[in-house]
Amino acid sequence: MDNIDWPTLIFQMIWIFLLILLFTGGNQKIQMKLWSIDIRNKLKIIRKYLEDDQRKIENYMRNLGMDAPSILVKRIINYFTIEPVDIEPTDIIKRMDHLIQTSERTIKKIIADQLPDVGVYERSLVETGLAIISVINSIYKVVLHYLLTSEKEHNWVLLMQLQLIMPQILRLVETYHESLDPFLHGKPIGDTAGAYVAYRLVEEGEIISHKIVEDTSIFEVRLDDRRIYVIKAKGPGSNVGRPGIVLAQLVEELKGNVDLVITVDAALKLEGEKRGEIAEGVGAAIGDPGPEKIAIERATTKYGIPLKALVIKMGLDDAINAMKKEIYEACERTYEYVRKLIKEMTKPSSTVIVAGIGNTIGVP
Amino acid sequence: MIDLETLIILIVTATIMLIILTYLEFRKKPKKPEYITKELLECIKCNYRLEQDFEPGDFISMYKRKCPRCGGLMKIKAIYAVEKSFKHHI
Numbered sequence: 001m002d003n004i005d006w007p008t009l010i011f012q013m014i015w016i017f018l019l020i021l022l023f024t025g026g027n028q029k030i031q032m033k034l035w036s037i038d039i040r041n042k043l044k045i046i047r048k049y050l051e052d053d054q055r056k057i058e059n060y061m062r063n064l065g066m067d068a069p070s071i072l073v074k075r076i077i078n079y080f081t082i083e084p085v086d087i088e089p090t091d092i093i094k095r096m097d098h099l100i101q102t103s104e105r106t107i108k109k110i111i112a113d114q115l116p117d118v119g120v121y122e123r124s125l126v127e128t129g130l131a132i133i134s135v136i137n138s139i140y141k142v143v144l145h146y147l148l149t150s151e152k153e154h155n156w157v158l159l160m161q162l163q164l165i166m167p168q169i170l171r172l173v174e175t176y177h178e179s180l181d182p183f184l185h186g187k188p189i190g191d192t193a194g195a196y197v198a199y200r201l202v203e204e205g206e207i208i209s210h211k212i213v214e215d216t217s218i219f220e221v222r223l224d225d226r227r228i229y230v231i232k233a234k235g236p237g238s239n240v241g242r243p244g245i246v247l248a249q250l251v252e253e254l255k256g257n258v259d260l261v262i263t264v265d266a267a268l269k270l271e272g273e274k275r276g277e278i279a280e281g282v283g284a285a286i287g288d289p290g291p292e293k294i295a296i297e298r299a300t301t302k303y304g305i306p307l308k309a310l311v312i313k314m315g316l317d318d319a320i321n322a323m324k325k326e327i328y329e330a331c332e333r334t335y336e337y338v339r340k341l342i343k344e345m346t347k348p349s350s351t352v353i354v355a356g357i358g359n360t361i362g363v364p
Numbered sequence: 365m366i367d368l369e370t371l372i373i374l375i376v377t378a379t380i381m382l383i384i385l386t387y388l389e390f391r392k393k394p395k396k397p398e399y400i401t402k403e404l405l406e407c408i409k410c411n412y413r414l415e416q417d418f419e420p421g422d423f424i425s426m427y428k429r430k431c432p433r434c435g436g437l438m439k440i441k442a443i444y445a446v447e448k449s450f451k452h453h454i
């Protein structure tokens with residue numbers, strides 16, 4: 001043993017060490033540590049966004065004359081709505097609608113009580129701003145929950161899955177984080193497309209009557225020798241209204257004497273589809289949890305009214321951020337399309353309902 | 365049998381590869397385009413149009429300012445975001 005081959009020995013040792021790691025699962029522990037560091041770094045970014053946004057909205061409320069906005073923020077971002085029982089589907093829509101309405105009304109009331117001297121417009125911006133923070137907050141809490149659980153249970157599969165979807169989650173949070181600015185300043189967003197198309201019909205036509213029901217505007221307009229009822233959320237605050245319920249009521253009021261119903265909405269595009277593409281189809285183009293959509297379907301089915309849908313394609317980041325020029329141009333094209341469709345499908349002096357679905361922020 | 369030189373070469377290669385991998389991982393991702401919100405104003409008398417920066421609280425159909433050509437009222441026709449061009453940066 002006088003000439004030991006040290007390099008070979010070191011090499012063999014490294015191999016043995018690696019083998020021991022492999023058989024005892026030690027390599028997994030190192031991997032887990034790396035994953036967990038990566039997730040923690042991304043969580044830190046989410047945390048920073050959350051704190052920034054919270055500060056922004058608190059300043060906004062302070063400017064509106066509120067003394068201690070942080071208490072209100074804390075109360076609203078932890079507000080929850082429990083989903084209705086779905087193993088017994090009888091009147092689930094009614095129950096769901098009741099829960100959604102109660103939740104919305106309560107939040108509106110809490111904010112109105114705290115900001116009594118502020119107009120509806122500013123209040124609607126605060127409501128939406130708080131809703132955005134609440135989304136980011138719940139994403140943060142859920143990710144943290146899975147991180148801590150997987151670490152505690154040494155569940156490397158869970159941790160790996162979390163690490164793999166973290167970039168996607170981070171992008172989602174970034175999208176929400178960026179959407180606070182248009183909402184606090186009252187800029188139209190991509191989702192405003194439907195409401196904007198409806199507004200264009202009102203702008204171009206001759207207004208015969210106008211009423212507001214449940215935060216939703218109904219315009220009776222004469223255009224192209226047809227009677228057109230235009231339904232859209234009441235603007236220019238951040239508001240989606242109740243277009244489905246109002247449309248159903250209107251159809252009943254007209255005793256079903258409607259020749260065509262068109263719904264216009266923004267729709268999420270598939271990856272690879274172009275932003276601002278217009279697609280035509282059949283059905284109710286509306287993305288609510290159910291009550292509004294079913295109201296439109298039931299009303300049109302009851303009287304056998306053709307139900308058409310026009311959608312403007314966009315990504316989620318386009319939909320909740322300031323409306324991009326391409327989408328604005330698509331809205332103008334959609335407006336022309338609606339007029340063409342009405343002329344194609346109905347005879348002069350028919351009655352048509354056009355519902356512009358979506359948040360009407362920045363559009364009256 | 366491995367001599368010391370081969371071992372050193374192996375370790376050096378491994379280190380270089382690690383550095384390259386780390387560099388690729390942290391390499392700057394393509395920057396997201398920045399957007400700036402503009403509003404399109406149209407004179408209700410002479411239809412003169414002009415584009416200016418959006419101001420908080422503005423909304424479509426709002427009467428904003430006097431027309432520079434005929435003095436009539438100008439209405440906000442549209443509000444949209446456009447990509448910030450490089451000219452804006454400089």
Ligand SMILES: [Zn+2]
Binds near residue numbers: 433
């Ligand atoms: Zn003018």
